[in-house]
Amino acid sequence: MRCYHEAGHSIAHQFFGHKIIEVKTGSDAEAGCRVAPQKVEALDFIVACCGGKAAVDQLYRAKATTDKNWQASKDHADAFRVALHVSDGDAQAAELLVKWGERMADVVCLRLWPQIHKLAFALLEHGSLSGEHVKQLIQSHNGKDAWNDRRAVSEDKNV
Numbered sequence: 001m002r003c004y005h006e007a008g009h010s011i012a013h014q015f016f017g018h019k020i021i022e023v024k025t026g027s028d029a030e031a032g033c034r035v036a037p038q039k040v041e042a043l044d045f046i047v048a049c050c051g052g053k054a055a056v057d058q059l060y061r062a063k064a065t066t067d068k069n070w071q072a073s074k075d076h077a078d079a080f081r082v083a084l085h086v087s088d089g090d091a092q093a094a095e096l097l098v099k100w101g102e103r104m105a106d107v108v109c110l111r112l113w114p115q116i117h118k119l120a121f122a123l124l125e126h127g128s129l130s131g132e133h134v135k136q137l138i139q140s141h142n143g144k145d146a147w148n149d150r151r152a153v154s155e156d157k158n159v
């Protein structure tokens, strides 16, 4: 389960073109997906924070019966911190944005499920993987461009 959690984060980070240094499985203290210091899109980051939860949810094909663990997790705290920043400090808007991130992470996980599966097994086998290895696994599935194209909309309407 830990492997899938970390694979979910890693695939999401890679999907958005974030530079990953290393991903590790193991105990709570050891495990994690370490990304390089870099400037990233806030919305992409929020989705990547939700990627671990999304992968585990997908593994069990169902949402956890309670949100309590997720709400108390560091992943949620990270996503919320960035969401609050984007939301000009409004906690209600930030909560909604994290919810959006959760759903988008589900979408990314569904789309890249075979890659998550592969990565989780590689993690199980090796314990840790370099960012380069993660990149190779999902190379042909970089969705960043299409994703970004969707961010800008042209409207000319009198409102």
Ligand SMILES: [Zn+2]
Pocket: 005, 009, 052, 053, 075
């Ligand atoms: Zn996590």
